[in-house]
Amino acid sequence: xxxxRAKELLPDWVTGRLSDEExxxxxxxxRAEPALQVEAELLRTLAAARPxxxxxxxxxxxxxxxxxxxxxxxxxxxxxxPGVLRLxxxxxxxxxxxxxxxxxxxxxTNLMVDGPPHETTDPVVGALALERAPILWGEDDGFVAGAxxxxxxxxxxxxxxxxxxxx
Amino acid sequence: MAExxxxxxxxxxxxxxxxxxxxxxxxxVTQDAFIKALRGLGGFRGDSTFRTWLLTIASxxxxxxxxxxxxxxxxxxxxxxxxxxxxxxxxxxxxxxDAAAHARACLARLPEKQRMAVQLRLDEGLSFxxxxxxxxSSEGASRxxxxxxxxxxxxxxxx
Numbered sequence: 542x543x544x545x546r547a548k549e550l551l552p553d554w555v556t557g558r559l560s561d562e563e564x565x566x567x568x569x570x571x572r573a574e575p576a577l578q579v580e581a582e583l584l585r586t587l588a589a590a591r592p593x594x595x596x597x598x599x600x601x602x603x604x605x606x607x608x609x610x611x612x613x614x615x616x617x618x619x620x621x622x623p624g625v626l627r628l629x630x631x632x633x634x635x636x637x638x639x640x641x642x643x644x645x646x647x648x649x650t651n652l653m654v655d656g657p658p659h660e661t662t663d664p665v666v667g668a669l670a671l672e673r674a675p676i677l678w679g680e681d682d683g684f685v686a687g688a689x690x691x692x693x694x695x696x697x698x699x700x701x702x703x704x705x706x707x708x
Numbered sequence: 709m710a711e712x713x714x715x716x717x718x719x720x721x722x723x724x725x726x727x728x729x730x731x732x733x734x735x736x737v738t739q740d741a742f743i744k745a746l747r748g749l750g751g752f753r754g755d756s757t758f759r760t761w762l763l764t765i766a767s768x769x770x771x772x773x774x775x776x777x778x779x780x781x782x783x784x785x786x787x788x789x790x791x792x793x794x795x796x797x798x799x800x801x802x803x804x805x806d807a808a809a810h811a812r813a814c815l816a817r818l819p820e821k822q823r824m825a826v827q828l829r830l831d832e833g834l835s836f837x838x839x840x841x842x843x844x845s846s847e848g849a850s851r852x853x854x855x856x857x858x859x860x861x862x863x864x865x866x867x
Contacts, residue, residue, distance in 0.1 A: 552830040580858060583867050584830055587815060590808030591831050594721035598735050602713045605739045609746050 542566040548577060555585040713742055716759055719832050720766045723842070726827045727770030729816060737773050741766040760838045767824070767842050814864040815857075822857030825850050 542550075542563075547570035553559050554567040571577040717738060724737035745752075745765050752761050815823055821843050828839045840850040861867075 553833060556830065556833065558833050579862070579867055583811065583858070583862060583865065586808050586811045587826075587830055587861075590806075590812045592722050592725055592812075594718045594738070595731070595735065598721060598738060599714060599717050601735070602717045602739050602742050603710050606710055606713050606742050606746060609743050613747070 542570050544570065544574060544577070547571060547574075548580070551577065551581050552584055552588075555581055556588050712758065712762075716762055717742070719759065720762060722827070722831055723763050723766045723824075724770045726824055727767055727820070728774055733773055733777070734770070737766060737769045740773075741769045744769060756838065756841055760834070760841055763828075763832070763834075764842045811861070811865060814861055817864070818857050818860055821845060821850075821853045822860065825853035826857040826861070829854050 547567045550559060550563065550567050551571070554564055554571075557564075559567065571581050720741050721734055721738045724741065725731065725734035728734050728737060741762065745762050748765075752758065756764075815826060818826070824843045825836075825839050828834045828842060829836070834842070835847075836851040836854065837847040839845075839854070840847045843850060843853070845853065
């Protein structure tokens with residue numbers, strides 16, 4: 542092995558990345574060249590203080606990656622129940638719509654907003670329902686409250702939602 | 709992607725740290741680099757290894773983070789590795805004066821391309837071609853940067 546090649550491989554030698562055969566060749570060359578020995582010692586000293594990532598960083602990166610994958614997935618709306626819980630923050634349209642459905646179910650109100658605003662007796666329900674009225678209710682789906690909204694959920698998410706609602 | 713994160717996050721962190729020279733910011737940059745890689749996975753053409761591609765993203769993210777935070781590359785030495793601290797206990801000070809830490813502190817004082825060339829060659833075992841991709845130089849220029857960096861370190865350390 543010539544001097545230039547040995548010099549180039551010094552970082553790999555001091556960090557143990559070479560095969561046994563290459564390591565022996567570099568070592569033999571370094572033993573014969575004081576300048577290479579000095580450089581190898583410098584590299585060995587530097588390598589001893591290689592910065593290490595904090596222990597928690599791996600977990601943090603994994604979580605961030607997982608969250609990004611979930612957000613990017615086409616079936617984002619079919620998230621499990623904890624995902625649904627986050628929806629009001631991340632997707633306001635779903636949040637408002639889900640709030641309207643839950644409020645309607647909880648109050649046992651047959652919520653139909655085909656009429657003018659003054660027909661809604663409860664001001665809270667009225668405000669929620671009116672805001673999303675065109676999205677919320679299809680022509681024939683009103684008899685099952687929230688049916689249009691829930692159609693995008695997976696069976697698992699739907700079952701979870703129904704369980705939460707006591708259905 | 710989680711497996712790739714497990715495999716490469718330490719290298720990404722070191723590259724980020726080499727650029728920004730701030731541990732907290734380097735952790736942020738590491739996370740951002742993975743997210744950016746994930747979103748831009750379609751742009752990975754396979755003309756370099758995934759690792760080199762990822763480290764290039766980390767390097768660019770680090771520079772972007774420095775720009776957005778208005779920081780300069782010439783961070784003070786004590787922001788990287790406090791070599792001398794007269795008000796510390798002798799044993800504590802002796803620890804800080806460890807030869808390896810001192811050498812790293814000197815490395816941190818090199819110009820960015822020299823510093824990154826030495827760091828990427830030594831810590832990550834990258835070829836000069838790969839280093840050139842990451843620091844935005846040719847293979848030959850990254851080799852020159854490495855050798856200049858080593859020579860400067862030897863001068864600084866009296867080796």
